Amino acid sequence: MALINYSSKEINCKIVYYGPGLGGKTTNIKHIYSKVNPENRGKLMSLDTELDRTLFFDFLPVDLGKVKGFSVHFHLYTVPGQVYYNASRRLILKGVDGIIFVADSQIERFEDNIESMENLIDNLREYNRKLEEIPLAIQYNKRDLPNIVSISELEEALNPRGVFSCEGVAVEGIGVFEPLKEVSKKVLRNLR
Amino acid sequence: MPNGKGASFEKEFQAIKECLEELCRETKAVTVLLIDKAGQLITSAGNVSSIDVPSFATLSAADFAATSNLADLIGEHDFSTLFHQGVHKSIYVSLIADRVILAVIFTKETTLGLVRIKVKKTAEKLSELFGKIFETLESEYAGTVDDEFISEAETEIDSLFE
Numbered sequence: 001m002a003l004i005n006y007s008s009k010e011i012n013c014k015i016v017y018y019g020p021g022l023g024g025k026t027t028n029i030k031h032i033y034s035k036v037n038p039e040n041r042g043k044l045m046s047l048d049t050e051l052d053r054t055l056f057f058d059f060l061p062v063d064l065g066k067v068k069g070f071s072v073h074f075h076l077y078t079v080p081g082q083v084y085y086n087a088s089r090r091l092i093l094k095g096v097d098g099i100i101f102v103a104d105s106q107i108e109r110f111e112d113n114i115e116s117m118e119n120l121i122d123n124l125r126e127y128n129r130k131l132e133e134i135p136l137a138i139q140y141n142k143r144d145l146p147n148i149v150s151i152s153e154l155e156e157a158l159n160p161r162g163v164f165s166c167e168g169v170a171v172e173g174i175g176v177f178e179p180l181k182e183v184s185k186k187v188l189r190n191l192r
Numbered sequence: 193m194p195n196g197k198g199a200s201f202e203k204e205f206q207a208i209k210e211c212l213e214e215l216c217r218e219t220k221a222v223t224v225l226l227i228d229k230a231g232q233l234i235t236s237a238g239n240v241s242s243i244d245v246p247s248f249a250t251l252s253a254a255d256f257a258a259t260s261n262l263a264d265l266i267g268e269h270d271f272s273t274l275f276h277q278g279v280h281k282s283i284y285v286s287l288i289a290d291r292v293i294l295a296v297i298f299t300k301e302t303t304l305g306l307v308r309i310k311v312k313k314t315a316e317k318l319s320e321l322f323g324k325i326f327e328t329l330e331s332e333y334a335g336t337v338d339d340e341f342i343s344e345a346e347t348e349i350d351s352l353f354e
Contacts, residue, residue: 045251064345184353192337
């Protein structure tokens with residue numbers, strides 16, 4: 001749950017990028033880091049391995065500035081996508097306010113997307129939370145590659161509730177901000 | 193925010209801050225930080241200018257969470273304290289009221305024993321204060337984030353993430 005600190009007049013919200021390994025979660029967060037005004041962002045912290053894979057998480061604080069006297073901060077996290085890092089994935093989900101699911105559009109990764117979505121639901125259950133109660137958006141990433149699954153098939157497999165989704169090419173910054181905007185707005189609306 | 197509730201929260205928050213300042217003074221610690229389990233800073237005492245506070249808070253929470261899993265693996269419920277010893281500075285981390293993390297950064301000017309004793313005392317006081325705060329926290333949400341707030345925030349989000 002987002003933390004409203006009345007004394008320092010701050011609101012902190014935690015948004016987590018979830019999805020299968022090498023799907024582009026870190027690329028999303030790196031693009032955000034490169035595009036957001038330095039005054040509005042903190043340090044991008046990456047705990048990754050030498051093989052370009054996130055071991056624990058990436059973390060990027062983004063400041064929205066003051067809204068009605070309150071400083072609003074979004075803390076963006078990515079989880080490690082690899083199946084065997086489930087313990088750290090679950091830890092990052094603690095206290096999550098919003099989730100952006102980064103799906104890999106490539107045909108050979110289709111099953112991995114489904115497995116990751118199921119894993120997300122299972123991990124939330126550990127905290128007695130349900131995915132449908134948390135603001136969610138889906139990015140179908142890597143749309144520039146030739147061997148990709150159609151959007152309708154991806155929607156059918158991953159988005160039965162019809163939450164916000166968009167096509168993305170995270171390496172070029174396409175479809176990166178849309179899901180983030182959608183989820184951040186929903187997170188704030190949830191505070192009402 | 194309803195005035196009465198806001199004021200009571202403010203009072204307890206001030207008491208928490210004083211508790212941390214007292215701990216910082218008595219242990220001659222460099223910095224004392226209070227962090228929630230999701231990795232967000234609640235408040236601090238001492239010198240925070242030399243550290244990257246958001247990163248520190250996030251890593252402390254992750255550190256604690258990872259160690260909880262380690263505890264699980266050997267059949268323990270939790271490790272209530274962690275100690276990281278460095279050449280010049282050390283960190284003593286403690287879980288309070290099962291919900292918040294207290295981190296003390298200290299140098300050789302003090303000793304681990306003293307920090308341990310004082311943190312224990314502070315933990316008791318903080319547990320009591322947090323008990324009261326958690327009771328009122330839910331109702332504090334009401335009213336702060338209204339339609340006007342949402343509309344202003346959404347404009348900010350649009351311009352920030354262009």
